[in-house]
Structures are given as C-alpha cells and as structure tokens.
Amino acid sequence: MAVSKRSAPERVGGFKHGRVPRAVREQQLLELAERLFIESGYGAFSIEDLCREAGVSRPIIYDHFGSRDGLYLACLRRVRAEFENTLINAARDAPDAEAAIRQGADAFFTIIERDPRRWSLVYGGLSELGGTLADQIYELRTDTIDRISAITTRFAPHADREAVTAHAHAVSGAGEQMGRWWLHNPDIPRERIVDHFCTFARMSFLQLPMAEPDLTAGSVPAS
Amino acid sequence: MAVSKRSAPERVGGFKHGRVPRAVREQQLLELAERLFIESGYGAFSIEDLCREAGVSRPIIYDHFGSRDGLYLACLRRVRAEFENTLINAARDAPDAEAAIRQGADAFFTIIERDPRRWSLVYGGLSELGGTLADQIYELRTDTIDRISAITTRFAPHADREAVTAHAHAVSGAGEQMGRWWLHNPDIPRERIVDHFCTFARMSFLQLPMAEPDLTAGSVPAS
DNA sequence: TCCGTTGGGTTACGCGCAGTAGGTTACGTA
DNA sequence: TACGTAACCTACTGCGCGTAACCCAACGGA
Numbered sequence: 001m002a003v004s005k006r007s008a009p010e011r012v013g014g015f016k017h018g019r020v021p022r023a024v025r026e027q028q029l030l031e032l033a034e035r036l037f038i039e040s041g042y043g044a045f046s047i048e049d050l051c052r053e054a055g056v057s058r059p060i061i062y063d064h065f066g067s068r069d070g071l072y073l074a075c076l077r078r079v080r081a082e083f084e085n086t087l088i089n090a091a092r093d094a095p096d097a098e099a100a101i102r103q104g105a106d107a108f109f110t111i112i113e114r115d116p117r118r119w120s121l122v123y124g125g126l127s128e129l130g131g132t133l134a135d136q137i138y139e140l141r142t143d144t145i146d147r148i149s150a151i152t153t154r155f156a157p158h159a160d161r162e163a164v165t166a167h168a169h170a171v172s173g174a175g176e177q178m179g180r181w182w183l184h185n186p187d188i189p190r191e192r193i194v195d196h197f198c199t200f201a202r203m204s205f206l207q208l209p210m211a212e213p214d215l216t217a218g219s220v221p222a223s
Numbered sequence: 224m225a226v227s228k229r230s231a232p233e234r235v236g237g238f239k240h241g242r243v244p245r246a247v248r249e250q251q252l253l254e255l256a257e258r259l260f261i262e263s264g265y266g267a268f269s270i271e272d273l274c275r276e277a278g279v280s281r282p283i284i285y286d287h288f289g290s291r292d293g294l295y296l297a298c299l300r301r302v303r304a305e306f307e308n309t310l311i312n313a314a315r316d317a318p319d320a321e322a323a324i325r326q327g328a329d330a331f332f333t334i335i336e337r338d339p340r341r342w343s344l345v346y347g348g349l350s351e352l353g354g355t356l357a358d359q360i361y362e363l364r365t366d367t368i369d370r371i372s373a374i375t376t377r378f379a380p381h382a383d384r385e386a387v388t389a390h391a392h393a394v395s396g397a398g399e400q401m402g403r404w405w406l407h408n409p410d411i412p413r414e415r416i417v418d419h420f421c422t423f424a425r426m427s428f429l430q431l432p433m434a435e436p437d438l439t440a441g442s443v444p445a446s
Numbered sequence: 447t448c449c450g451t452t453g454g455g456t457t458a459c460g461c462g463c464a465g466t467a468g469g470t471t472a473c474g475t476a
Numbered sequence: 477t478a479c480g481t482a483a484c485c486t487a488c489t490g491c492g493c494g495t496a497a498c499c500c501a502a503c504g505g506a
C-alpha cells in the first residue's frame with residue numbers, strides 16, 4: 001500500500017502508467033462507485049473512498065460526473081436500464097395480458113432474488129440512507145401496513161394470512177406511488193385519484209384467497 | 224442578526240433567558256428540524272443550520288436526539304404517527320370493506336393534498352435527497368412506468384388512458400413495496416410472491432374502465 | 447527534431463460541518 | 477445559603493468536499 005510517488009503504476013486494465021482512456025476509466029469508476037453506494041448507502045458514501053480504491057485523485061470524479069449526485073445518477077441509470085430491459089423484454093412478447101403480467105412479475109422478482117442489494121439501490125429507495133436508518137424506516141412503514149392488515153382481517157376473517165399481508169403491502173406501495181404521481185400531476189382532482197386507487201384496492205381485496213382449513217389441527221404431530 | 228454574546232436572550236416560548244425545560248425544547252427542535260428537513264432534504268440538512276435557527280449550540284441536539292439520524296427518525300415518527308392515526312381512524316369504523324377502502328383512500332389523499340411537502344418527507348421517500356436529485360429519480364421511475372403503460376395499452380387498447388397510467392403507477396409501487404417486504408421475509412418462495420402480486424395486478428387490470436367515446440370528435444368546437 | 451497541443455492526472459488549499467470533552471451558569475430545594 | 481442538577485456553551489479535532497492551479501506523457505505536424 002501507501003502508493004506514494006507513481007513508483008508502481010499498477011496498470012489498470014492493461015494500460016501503461018496510471019493513464020487510461022476516458023471511456024474505460026468511466027466504466028471502471030461506475031463499477032466501483034456502484035459497489036460503494038450499495039455498501040454504504042448514498043449518505044455514507046464518500047468520494048474519497050472511491051478515489052482511494054480506484055487509485056485516482058478526486059478531481060477526476062468531478063471531471064467525469066460533475067458532482068456527487070451526477071455520479072449517483074449515472075450509477076442508477078446504468079442499473080435501472082439493465083433491469084428495465086429484462087423486465088420489459090419478459091412481458092413484451094406475451095400472448096395475452098394474463099401472461100404479460102405473470103412473466104413480467106416473474107422477471108421482476110427474479111431480479112430481486114438474484115441481486116437483492118443491487119435492486120435495493122435503485123428500486124428499493126431505501127439504500128439512499130445508511131443500513132440502520134433504512135431498517136428503522138422500514139419498521140415505520142411496516143407499522144402502518146400491519147394496521148392495514150388488521151382492518152382487512154376484520155372484513156375478511158377467513159382469508160389467508162399471508163395473502164392479507166401481501167395485499168396490505170401492495171396497497172401501501174401502490175398508494176405511495178400514486179401519491180408521488182399525483183404530486184407531479186396536481187391537476188387531477190382528488191376524487192379521480194381516489195377512484196383509481198379504489199378500483200385497484202377493492203378488486204384485489206375481493207380476490208383474497210381463503211385460508212386452507214388447518215388439516216393438522218388435533219392430528220398426531222409428525223415425528 | 225449576529226447573536227453574539229447571549230446579550231439578548233430572545234425568550235423562547237415565554238421562558239426567561241435561553242433556558243427552557245427539556246420537553247419544551249424538544250418540541251421546539253422537532254418542529255424546526257421538520258421544517259428544515261422538508262426544505263433541504265435529509266442530505267443537505269445541516270445540524271448547524273438547525274442550531275443557528277433555534278439559537279442553541281450543537282451539543283444540545285446530540286443530548287436530545289443522540290445523533291443526526293436520531294433526530295431524523297424522531298421527526299419521521301411524529302409526522303407518521305399523526306398521519307397514520309387520521310388514516311386508520313377513517314377506515315376503522317366503516318360498515319363494510321368497500322367503505323373502509325374508500326374512506327381510507329380518501330383520508331390518505333386528503334392528507335397529501337393538505338400538506339404535500341410534509342407527506343413527502345415520510346411517505347414520499349424522496350425527500351431524503353435534495354430536490355433536484357429527487358426529481359431526476361422520479362423521472363427514472365416514470366420511464367419504467369411509461370413502458371408498463373405502453374404494454375398495458377397494447378392489451379387493452381380502448382381503456383381510459385388516465386386509468387391505464389394510474390394502474391401502471393399502482394402496479395409499480397405495489398411491486399416495489401412487495402419487493403422490500405420479500406427482502407425482509409426471504410423464506411417465502413418466489414412463486415408465492417409472484418402469485419400474490421399477480422392477483423393484485425390482474426384483477427385491477429381487468430377492471431380498467433373503457434375510455435368514453437369521444438363525443439366531441441368531428442363536432443363543432445364550442446366557442 | 448523540435449514544438450505546440452491535448453488529454454489524463456496531480457497537489458494543495460480553504461471551507462464548513464460533525465461530534466465530543468470539559469467547563470459554566472441558572473434554578474429548585476433543603 | 478449552600479448544594480446538586482439541569483440546561484447550555486466554548487473550543488477543539490478531524491474529515492470530506494469542491495476547486496484552482498499546475499504537471500507531464502504522447503502525438504502529430506512543419
């Protein structure tokens with residue numbers, strides 16, 4: 001360590017000296033930055049760290065991405081584009097709506113399964129803050145969602161519990177996003193937004209599956 | 224300005240000197256911090272600013288809230304609790320599920336309408352970053368959502384356009400939240416998550432209202 | 447062969463904010 | 477009136493940010 005005087009150029013990607021063509025450096029930096037953003041979250045991410053790991057001085061970053069936020073956005077765009085493509089491709093060539101939904105959903109959750117932390121960076125919306133904070137905010141969200149579940153259960157006492165929970169999460173997420181959407185489209189009157197939302201929430205509520213009767217109750221427990 | 228030497232104690236809330244009982248100070252700080260968090264976003268928020276405006280030195284903050292994140296969470300909790308109560312109260316005493324959903328939704332969007340920026344702080348999930356960044360991230364989200372809309376339109380060409388857009392936002396939001404939920408409950412197999420999600424997305428898709436036939440087409444435009 | 451130019455890179459500085467250690471002053475109470 | 481404690485402050489250390497100013501290898505004419 002202690003790279004002091006350019007003594008050992010530690011060739012990056014097969015280029016002599018520390019010097020590397022613009023495009024290559026850019027990719028290398030993006031790769032690294034993405035990792036660091038994922039590990040530390042937007043807040044704790046430090047440009048200095050990035051530079052240390054990349055073996056490059058700070059002005060380079062500003063030269064390439066303009067600002068910290070520029071760098072962040074560049075990372076987001078890259079990952080997001082990648083995800084979006086696999087997602088859309090999965091749904092595009094479906095024969096009917098039913099299949100489009102299913103294939104899209106499957107692709108979406110496969111992405112999450114494959115690389116959860118990477119997904120959190122862009123879609124999760126949480127990794128913008130440090131790990132602990134993100135968790136505590138999730139808890140807050142969950143509190144509300146639990147209360148939604150409770151109310152739902154009152155009206156559908158025999159529904160499958162997991163389905164109710166899932167439904168509550170979906171409703172909550174849908175509400176939030178529709179809220180954000182509305183803020184960007186304030187001309188739409190409230191009643192109409194509420195209508196849209198209700199269509200959404202009501203129908204899925206009506207479809208909640210019943211819990212399976214508990215066949216194991218009172219039976220001999222398997223040894 | 225230039226409050227230099229405690230010369231003018233500028234009584235806070237009717238207390239002589241700068242000295243104020245713990246609980247009162249806490250409320251005062253929360254109030255102020257909330258405003259600043261809303262104005263600057265989590266990232267740009269500076270404890271120094273808060274102190275300047277509150278006429279108090281930095282250690283006070285740490286004494287009360289432990290850390291920057293502690294302060295942030297305290298703000299979130301306060302607002303969130305308030306919102307959650309009005310929301311839940313609205314839905315709680317509904318006669319049936321239909322009414323519960325409608326009343327809940329109405330309460331929810333009324334909250335947004337009344338105080339959009341405050342809502343963004345907690346539920347928006349965007350104000351954690353500065354204004355510009357948040358907007359650009361919203362754009363990214365919107366790109367994806369537009370593509371969802373496009374696919375939906377292909378399968379339901381005569382559906383009302385706004386409803387399709389709303390549906391896309393809802394589906395996207397629901398997906399994100401279900402993703403987060405899944406990350407915290409990794410034991411659930413993917414197929415089941417996909418099922419839950421599909422129930423949700425499919426039913427609301429089937430309910431998409433048709434666009435009104437365009438009665439003005441070819442008619443004399445109203446002067 | 448020399449020389450300007452350009453592209454990739456660096457050092458160094460000033461600033462502001464975060465936390466913390468240790469001190470100070472007002473207030474309640476015996 | 478003397479003491480403990482609650483409220484508050486000054487001052488220090490340290491770090492990361494963003495920028496200005498400079499450096500130097502390579503390349504392509506003339």
